[in-house]
Amino acid sequence: MRTTVGIIGGGPAGLLLARLLHREGIDCAVLESRSRAHVEHRQRAGMLEQGTVDALRACGAADRLDAEGLIHHGIELRFDRERHHIDFPALTGGRTVTIYAQTEIVRDLIALQLAAGPPLLFQAEALAVERPESDAPVVRFVHEGREQALSCAYVVGCDGYHGISRNAFPADRSRTYAHDYPYSWLGILADVPPSGQELIYARSAGGFALHSMRSPTVSRLYLQVPNGTDVADWPDERIWDELAARFAVDGDWRLGRGPVTSKSVTPMRSYVHEPMSHGRLFLAGDAAHIVPPTGAKGLNLAVSDVRVLARGLIDSHRTGSTQLLDHYSDLCLERVWQAIRFSYDMTRMLHAQPNGDVFDHRIQLARLRRITASRHAAAELAANYTGLPLGP
Numbered sequence: 412m413r414t415t416v417g418i419i420g421g422g423p424a425g426l427l428l429a430r431l432l433h434r435e436g437i438d439c440a441v442l443e444s445r446s447r448a449h450v451e452h453r454q455r456a457g458m459l460e461q462g463t464v465d466a467l468r469a470c471g472a473a474d475r476l477d478a479e480g481l482i483h484h485g486i487e488l489r490f491d492r493e494r495h496h497i498d499f500p501a502l503t504g505g506r507t508v509t510i511y512a513q514t515e516i517v518r519d520l521i522a523l524q525l526a527a528g529p530p531l532l533f534q535a536e537a538l539a540v541e542r543p544e545s546d547a548p549v550v551r552f553v554h555e556g557r558e559q560a561l562s563c564a565y566v567v568g569c570d571g572y573h574g575i576s577r578n579a580f581p582a583d584r585s586r587t588y589a590h591d592y593p594y595s596w597l598g599i600l601a602d603v604p605p606s607g608q609e610l611i612y613a614r615s616a617g618g619f620a621l622h623s624m625r626s627p628t629v630s631r632l633y634l635q636v637p638n639g640t641d642v643a644d645w646p647d648e649r650i651w652d653e654l655a656a657r658f659a660v661d662g663d664w665r666l667g668r669g670p671v672t673s674k675s676v677t678p679m680r681s682y683v684h685e686p687m688s689h690g691r692l693f694l695a696g697d698a699a700h701i702v703p704p705t706g707a708k709g710l711n712l713a714v715s716d717v718r719v720l721a722r723g724l725i726d727s728h729r730t731g732s733t734q735l736l737d738h739y740s741d742l743c744l745e746r747v748w749q750a751i752r753f754s755y756d757m758t759r760m761l762h763a764q765p766n767g768d769v770f771d772h773r774i775q776l777a778r779l780r781r782i783t784a785s786r787h788a789a790a791e792l793a794a795n796y797t798g799l800p801l802g803p
Contacts, residue, residue: 420569460798592679603669
């Protein structure tokens with residue numbers, strides 16, 4: 412096989428990049444190691460920055476998003492049994508966020524790709540990226556029991572943290588930065604209407620809790636739990652009781668309860684790989700960086716990577732210049748590190764620290780009080796949450 416851009420990974424980053432390139436007449440092929448059914452049912456994040464929504468609209472992949480997405484004008488912070496609303500449009504000049512599950516984005520992009528797009532191969536496992544420094548890198552992969560080679564002008568690794576793309580970077584050029592957090596999230600999906608109009612971030616003595624949603628009838632909720640937690644130790648009733656305790660406020664608000672349809676435990680980690688490019692190989696999304704979900708940046712960072720990369724590939728296709736591609740890593744890493752910082756700050760501010768003391772507790776409350784009392788501090792949170800500018 413031969414194409415201009417070989418894309419490893421059929422998640423939202425790889426599929427969106429393929430769509431953006433296809434609309435500009437640039438040949439590409441997507442290799443996804445899992446089955447279509449598996450990819451279309453993976454539960455992932457669901458909060459979209461304004462820029463992510465704009466990118467999906469621009470490539471014709473937002474019909475269902477516009478019909479079914481839930482526009483949010485802010486978030487609610489809870490602590491000391493108080494409720495505080497952060498008004499995004501008032502603080503950012505009109506910016507909002509949208510709730511629309513990553514699962515649905517993937518389904519929308521796959522449907523477009525299969526209907527009128529470049530090749531998308533499921534159960535095509537990439538084995539290696541060869542000669543990324545050359546003008547003709549090759550992706551070796553297995554599909555339908557046969558090893559094959561995909562010859563490309565460029566290769567893009569959208570294959571996540573456990574993918575093979577980073578392995579093609581020379582060890583002496585790779586730098587990694589990581590931080591593991593001393594707690595995890597126990598997440599549930601429940602068939603119950605959300606108990607609020609917007610996301611609720613709660614800090615309590617028992618730990619952090621988040622109330623989100625997938626639709627007007629499906630809620631997504633999270634609890635801070637110790638690392639190594641077994642979901643079997645958390646029956647439904649215990650989960651609901653703990654959520655109710657952590658969300659408790661003075662007033663008549665009450666948490667709705669319903670059937671729990673799924674449970675999972677997610678460790679918390681920050682990770683960055685530098686650089687994000689080597690020769691004609693580019694990394695995007697979780698292949699290059701991971702953030703804790705507290706700031707809702709993972710999917711949105713992947714989309715911003717792809718938007719920058721698509722712009723460079725399109726400019727090279729039109730003009731022959733590689734100037735934008737040459738600066739891809741630097742442009743992306745500026746935004747990545749700001750998202751890493753924001754997610755770290757949100758996580759530290761809202762989670763009970765396992766080895767923390769009274770001093771840590773008061774510092775966390777001081778941060779929250781500053782945000783809820785100062786328009787400047789609230790505006791900083793709102794600007795980061797709704798999405799920083801993409802760059803020059």
